[in-house]
Amino acid sequence: MWTIIVQIFPYAIAFTIPLLITALGGLYSERSGVVNIGLEGLMVVGFFTGALVISKLEVTIPDHSIWIGLLAAFIAGALFSLLHAFACISLNANQVISGTAINMIAGALTVFLARNMTGSGNILIVHGLIRRNIPGLSRLPILGRLFFTQVYATTWLVLAILFVAWFALYKTSFGLRLRACGEHPQAADAAGINVYMMRYMAVMISGAFAGLGGAIILVTYSGEFTGTVSGLGFLALAALIFGQWKPLGVLGATFFFGFASTVANVSQVIPALTVIPGILLKNFPYVVTLIVLVLSSKYSQAPRAAGEPYDKGKR
Amino acid sequence: MTAVVLGLLAGAVLMALIGNNPLSGYIYLFRGGLMSIERVGNTLATATPLILTGLSVAFAFRTGLFNIGAAGQMLIGGLCATAVGLTLTLPKPLLLTLMVAAAILGGAVWGFVPGLLKAKFNVHEVVATIMMNWISYWTVYYVVPAYFKGAYLETESRKISEAASLKVHWLTDLFGGSYVNLGFFLAVVSVIIIAFVLNRTTLGYELKAVGFNRHAAQYAGIGANRNIIMAMMIAGALAGLGGATFYVGYASNIQIGILPTQGFDGIAVALLGSNSPWGVFGAAIFFGLLHSGKGFMNAMTNIPPEIADTIIATIIYFAATSILIERNWDKLKKKVGGAK
Numbered sequence: 001m002w003t004i005i006v007q008i009f010p011y012a013i014a015f016t017i018p019l020l021i022t023a024l025g026g027l028y029s030e031r032s033g034v035v036n037i038g039l040e041g042l043m044v045v046g047f048f049t050g051a052l053v054i055s056k057l058e059v060t061i062p063d064h065s066i067w068i069g070l071l072a073a074f075i076a077g078a079l080f081s082l083l084h085a086f087a088c089i090s091l092n093a094n095q096v097i098s099g100t101a102i103n104m105i106a107g108a109l110t111v112f113l114a115r116n117m118t119g120s121g122n123i124l125i126v127h128g129l130i131r132r133n134i135p136g137l138s139r140l141p142i143l144g145r146l147f148f149t150q151v152y153a154t155t156w157l158v159l160a161i162l163f164v165a166w167f168a169l170y171k172t173s174f175g176l177r178l179r180a181c182g183e184h185p186q187a188a189d190a191a192g193i194n195v196y197m198m199r200y201m202a203v204m205i206s207g208a209f210a211g212l213g214g215a216i217i218l219v220t221y222s223g224e225f226t227g228t229v230s231g232l233g234f235l236a237l238a239a240l241i242f243g244q245w246k247p248l249g250v251l252g253a254t255f256f257f258g259f260a261s262t263v264a265n266v267s268q269v270i271p272a273l274t275v276i277p278g279i280l281l282k283n284f285p286y287v288v289t290l291i292v293l294v295l296s297s298k299y300s301q302a303p304r305a306a307g308e309p310y311d312k313g314k315r
Numbered sequence: 316m317t318a319v320v321l322g323l324l325a326g327a328v329l330m331a332l333i334g335n336n337p338l339s340g341y342i343y344l345f346r347g348g349l350m351s352i353e354r355v356g357n358t359l360a361t362a363t364p365l366i367l368t369g370l371s372v373a374f375a376f377r378t379g380l381f382n383i384g385a386a387g388q389m390l391i392g393g394l395c396a397t398a399v400g401l402t403l404t405l406p407k408p409l410l411l412t413l414m415v416a417a418a419i420l421g422g423a424v425w426g427f428v429p430g431l432l433k434a435k436f437n438v439h440e441v442v443a444t445i446m447m448n449w450i451s452y453w454t455v456y457y458v459v460p461a462y463f464k465g466a467y468l469e470t471e472s473r474k475i476s477e478a479a480s481l482k483v484h485w486l487t488d489l490f491g492g493s494y495v496n497l498g499f500f501l502a503v504v505s506v507i508i509i510a511f512v513l514n515r516t517t518l519g520y521e522l523k524a525v526g527f528n529r530h531a532a533q534y535a536g537i538g539a540n541r542n543i544i545m546a547m548m549i550a551g552a553l554a555g556l557g558g559a560t561f562y563v564g565y566a567s568n569i570q571i572g573i574l575p576t577q578g579f580d581g582i583a584v585a586l587l588g589s590n591s592p593w594g595v596f597g598a599a600i601f602f603g604l605l606h607s608g609k610g611f612m613n614a615m616t617n618i619p620p621e622i623a624d625t626i627i628a629t630i631i632y633f634a635a636t637s638i639l640i641e642r643n644w645d646k647l648k649k650k651v652g653g654a655k
Contacts (some may be wrong), residue, residue, distance in 0.1 A: 037383075037441065087636045096381055096441065097635040100582050108320030109329075112621035116333050122618075231574075234445045243441055279457035286446040286453075290428075293438040 010150050016258030018229075019045070021158045022236035023243065023250045024165055025209025030245060031169065032202030033195075033305040035095040038084050038102030039210045040233025042138040045080045046073035046211025048110035051123040051225035058126055064139040066129060070154070070215050077211015078204045080106065085203035088256055089196055092309035103233070109179050123225040125218065129154060142176040154216045161209075165246040170243045182303035185310045195310050208218070210236075237272055238289050244301055258283040266302050318587065318637045319601075322630030326622055337591025347611025348604040353432070354611075356493025360565050362497075362603025364389065366502040367557030369588060369595040370509055371550040375440075376590045378404050378514060378546035379526035384429060384444025385554040387451035393562030394455050394565025395421035396533025397472055397569045400479030401463050407478045407563065414479060415501065415559050422555015423548045425451060430547025434540035440547070450576060456571045463569075469569045481564035503596075505553060510592035522546050564617040581633045593639020602627055 019314035022039050027038040038041075046087075054069035083105070102312070115121035134148040144260060156206040169175035178198055185195045214229055239257055243249030264281035336362035339531060348358045368385040382388075395417035403505035424629045429443035463472040481496040524532040533539045541551040560576065562569045584602055590595030609623040 066590040083632070087632065091636045097582075097586060098632065100383070100579070101628055101632035101635055104579065104583070104624065105632060108621050108624030108628050112329070112619050112625050115619040115621060121621075197319065231445075231449065234448075238442050238445060277457070279453060282456070283450050283455040286449045288447050290432065290438070290443060293434045293442065294432060297436045297438055 003154070004272065007270075008245075008259075008266050011266065012255075012259045012262040013155055014152065015160045015262055016255050017152070017155050017220070018216045019232055019236050020213075020254040021161065022210045022213035022233060022252060022253055023239045024162060024247065025206035025213070026237055026240045027206075027245060027250055028165070028178070028202045028209070029206035030171075030240065030306045031182045031303050032178050032199045033109060033185055033308065033310065034088050034203050035099065035307045036081075036084060036197050036203065036206050037099030037270065038081070038106070039099075039206070039236050040102035040229060041099075042077045042081055042207045042210035043217070043229045043236075044103075044106045044110055045207075046077045046214030047229055048114065048123075048214075048225055049076035049211065050075045051114075052117075052123055054125045054219070055123050059223075062127065063297075066127070066219050069125075070212060070219065073211045073215030074208045075211075077214070078208035080211070081203050081207020082200075084207070086212030087199050088197045088309065089203070092311075095309075096309055103198060107228065110225075113224060114227065114285065121227055124292075125223060128223050129219045141170075142245060145237035146289060152220050152312075155222060158212075158216070162171030162247060162251060163273045177302075181310075182305050183306050186312070186314060187252070189198075189312065199310070232249055242289055242292055245250065245303060246263070255312050257285050260288070292299070318399075318630050318633035321633040321637070322626050325629040326626040329622060329625060330618055333618070335436040335616050340612060340616055340618050343615045344605065344608040347608030347615075349608070350359040351491065352442045353491035353493040355608065356490025356495035358600070358603045358607045359490075359499050360494035360603075361607045362599045363498045363502050363564065364557040364575070365584050365599035365602055367505060367552050367560060368577050368595055368632050369584025370502075370505060370581075370592060371553035371557065372551060372581045373585035373588060373590040373592070373595050374509060375546055375550040376585060377526050378522045378542060379529065380430075380433070380440050380543065380546055380550070382426070382429075382444055382547065382550045382554075383441050383582070384425065384578070385445045385557070385581045386574045386576075387444070387448035387551075388396040388425040388551040388554035389558035389561065389578050390448075390455055391425050391451040392418035392558030393420040393569050393575075394451075394458065394558075395555070396559040396563045397463065397475060398458075400563055401473060402477040405478075408439055410479055410499070411481065414563060414595075415556065416554045418559035419552045420555070421557065423552040425555070426547040426549070426551020430544040430551075433547070434543040448578075452572075452574055452591070455569065459569060459571050465568065470572060473596065474569045475563055479563060480567055481560060482567075494565050496560070496564035498548050498564035501556060501560060506592045506596050507554065509553070513592065554581070557581075579648060580627065583627050583634075586634045588632055 007149050010066060010113050022043055026036055026039050049074040050069040054065050055069060055074040057065035084098050084102050087093040088095045111121050113125055128151050131150040131152055177188065177193045180193060181195050182199045217229060218225060235257055239253040240250055243253035267278060316498045321594055330337040349355055355431060368389060371385045372382050396414040399414045399417045429440045429447055432438035432443045458470050459472045465471045465473050479496045483497060486495055493512045521537045522542050524537055525539050529539045561575065580602060584595055584598045587598035605623040609620040612618055613620045
């Protein structure tokens, strides 16, 4: 059992991290009162931008190209999310519809551009991130094997972002204001907070995080832009609700998805798991999510104003 | 309408950006969909599943529900129809009836679950339908290779027999050998039925009342929960039927590992058709035209076929914002007029 866990743990983590950072982005957006169903599309934008930048730069500056690519994806995601922010915040559009449009635009536009560049529509990067041991810590008992051996640098980057995001949300005035905008924007406005600006910032954070998430897929386990992140953005959205819109809840939910999916993926090669039919293993995360949502619906703590355009005149 | 114009404009800008003449691009796009009777037939065949998924999304919208699960409902409908078609050997009319019924039933079950969860447990239907999409994706992924494996490929089912196909000789011949099939008539009949249900029946009235204000409807003695479940089941059934028209009409087997894009395009169709059945019909034909013409355009110019999807996506974005753009535009005009 222990050896199985040690074997699949790195894969589970690799799968969890992009999901975690994207769900965290969604958390910021929804806590400010804007539902962002466009996470999937924003991930694709980051995925594409990362591939584009890295494939162009890796010949000339091989050492830094990956990090420049990640940064570019971060920025591109933030910029692309402005489309969503503008529609939802300035034009009071239906947030779910705008998000759907974001998904479709991102999916079509990136493949359109990629095909125009490479013909096949896929962009390959030659070098991804390399897994490293963290000196010293990797020799810790148990934890060392699981968390500090053969890890991607992006894993620790995302965990650091998680900590900062948690701190900013709960321990700073910025976070308090942001949460106020998602609970009762009229009250927040009366207290002198610029609701529009807070929501713009929150949506841009969600875009940046989702873009980063897409690029992390590229530099860790994918290595090639293929035009889709195959539903991970939607899974992040589900993890956000599963995690009850809280950073640590989201961490738990995404890790659950990452671990369950990895178990299903590797079940063919692990004798102990081959007895369970694949159809059950693959559907397990989704069915569990539905069950958890049913059980937790009574205590559901969705931001009260999420999904509603801000109307100054309303009480 | 503004949205369509703006979407086409955005497409033109993109074509120009990559160094093509937008006008000739559009001419090829529309010629590709319309220039022969065969291509017209293909346009209708491409539009058929879109009519049904669009109708599915629109119907749920009218009850205040967002059915993002049309893709999964369509896929499971396709699986049910294919399963029946590959298992039973019956005369064509009887077999087709059973297959279509199976597809409708499969889709309805896939809609029932999110409907029930929404009504009884207040689980958001967007998340529930997304989960159902993946459940149908993985179900097809394992069921098809296990029971209906294709002759050459592991990744698709066997081809259905001619008796199990919605394609019929007289229709194929009428349209010069195109893909158009009986599914198109099923779609038209569905549009008529849904228009009737929504506008002329008590059920339709109740569904719309729940959509406008769930609590007010409840207060007026309309069972909101029952109507939510009913609406999701009908929406699922429509998408399931769409699956039948696609997998045993347009195509002749079912592939694994793909969620049909028609499910998501259905959202666009519903929005552009402003959630009215005949609006959906028109919008689906328009999108069908874009999709069936893009291959020809791609062959004649070097514009990637994804331009069609880009145009559709842009149209939805503008459809979501156009009312407000128009309102602001009117305000601006008034201001300018007032200044004179």
